[in-house]
Amino acid sequence: MPGASSRSTCWNHTHDAVSILAHVRPSFEREAGQELQALAREHHLFGHLRVMEGSGLCELVLGDEDADRLVASAPFVDLVFVRQWLVSIAQLRALVPGDRVSAIVAALPKQLVFDDLCVDSGDGDEGRRLGRLCRSITEPLRDALADRLVVGSGLRAHVVFTSGDSAYVGYAPVENSSAWPKGIPRLRLPRGAPSRASAKLEEGILWFLGSGAEGELRAGMSAVDLGAAPGGWSWSLTRRGLDVVAVDKAALAPELLASGFVEHVERDAFTFKPGNAVDWCVCDIADKPARVADLMCKWLENRWCRWALFNLKLPMASRYESFVELRERMTSRLGEHVVLRFKQLYHDRAEVTGCAQVLT
Numbered sequence: 283m284p285g286a287s288s289r290s291t292c293w294n295h296t297h298d299a300v301s302i303l304a305h306v307r308p309s310f311e312r313e314a315g316q317e318l319q320a321l322a323r324e325h326h327l328f329g330h331l332r333v334m335e336g337s338g339l340c341e342l343v344l345g346d347e348d349a350d351r352l353v354a355s356a357p358f359v360d361l362v363f364v365r366q367w368l369v370s371i372a373q374l375r376a377l378v379p380g381d382r383v384s385a386i387v388a389a390l391p392k393q394l395v396f397d398d399l400c401v402d403s404g405d406g407d408e409g410r411r412l413g414r415l416c417r418s419i420t421e422p423l424r425d426a427l428a429d430r431l432v433v434g435s436g437l438r439a440h441v442v443f444t445s446g447d448s449a450y451v452g453y454a455p456v457e458n459s460s461a462w463p464k465g466i467p468r469l470r471l472p473r474g475a476p477s478r479a480s481a482k483l484e485e486g487i488l489w490f491l492g493s494g495a496e497g498e499l500r501a502g503m504s505a506v507d508l509g510a511a512p513g514g515w516s517w518s519l520t521r522r523g524l525d526v527v528a529v530d531k532a533a534l535a536p537e538l539l540a541s542g543f544v545e546h547v548e549r550d551a552f553t554f555k556p557g558n559a560v561d562w563c564v565c566d567i568a569d570k571p572a573r574v575a576d577l578m579c580k581w582l583e584n585r586w587c588r589w590a591l592f593n594l595k596l597p598m599a600s601r602y603e604s605f606v607e608l609r610e611r612m613t614s615r616l617g618e619h620v621v622l623r624f625k626q627l628y629h630d631r632a633e634v635t636g637c638a639q640v641l642t
């Protein structure tokens with residue numbers, strides 16, 4: 283990471299351990315920590331985990347250069363439970379309101395320059411109460427760092443408040459971290475959506491397809507929506523011009539059917555077979571995750587779809603282990619011709635979203 287080697291000389295005076303700090307869904311701190319530990323192990327690194335239950339933050343304490351190396355080299359997009367990450371170089375405590383800005387600036391090594399600055403807090407109850415502080419300190423901090431904000435440096439400075447008088451200070455590589463504060467995309471429920479579930483599909487499309495969404499979801503394509511009612515996901519697909527077969531025994535929103543782009547099939551999604559292969563299969567059925575994973579494998583193995591986007595509910599206990607087991611099972615069944623990715627989206631609760639693409 284740029285600047286990392288010169289950095290160590292500068293912060294030897296601090297007692298703080300260098301760590302990877304992660305933003306996560308509150309109550310999933312342990313799972314995100316397990317994910318970071320597994321990643322560290324893959325790189326032959328061993329870290330000490332600090333889980334802050336309910337805070338939306340977790341921390342993996344590593345050797346000085348190790349946090350830098352891991353955050354610079356392990357692909358952020360592959361992380362499932364971690365929404366955002368940064369190398370934390372100092373944990374400031376007993377900050378007094380008049381001195382917060384100068385203390386934070388002093389904690390950032392002088393030789394580092396940054397593309398940008400992000401000030402936020404965990405997504406837990408305490409962190410949300412700190413939103414106003416984060417907003418109010420951002421501009422004064424930006425002013426104080428003005429001569430060190432240089433576009434193209436590749437690093438983003440981060441300040442993460444954990445209370446009114448304590449904050450983590452660090453940085454993240456712009457290209458290997460989330461562009462959104464706390465890793466949460468700003469998405470509004472599109473007007474006219476028949477259910478709030480639309481926001482989840484929209485976030486999944488944004489996360490997994492990004493700028494490729496226009497090419498991969500476009501007018502004239504076809505989709506099957508398994509477990510479609512009341513129709514938020516189908517509606518999102520029809521908005522993009524796809525023709526949708528919506529499979530659900532429950533009723534769809536009447537305005538969705540009136541659009542003429544949706545055919546309602548009142549059948550069991552687990553036994554439904556499409557007449558012809560489609561571009562997309564989406565599935566939002568709240569059932570046993572192994573059952574949904576098998577259903578998706580069946581669709582992908584039979585090449586009934588080119589793309590699949592689906593939800594896997596996680597069990598109450600051993601959530602990380604259960605997820606890893608399911609992912610391994612799907613990966614080994616689908617083989618190398620299917621690219622499989624997962625993310626716990628902001629709109630996911632005790633679940634993860636998967637996206638699969640058949641390579642042709």
Ligand SMILES: C[S@@+](CC[C@H](N)C(=O)[O-])C[C@H]1O[C@@H](n2cnc3c(N)ncnc32)[C@H](O)[C@@H]1O
Binds near residue numbers: 509511516531549568
């Ligand atoms: C969470 S809701 C889906 C919400 C939908 N994605 C939306 O955007 O409005 C789950 C749906 O799965 C349906 N479902 C559950 N088991 C099913 C099955 N075996 N076959 C078809 N639909 C099923 C339920 O009837 C319910 O409407």
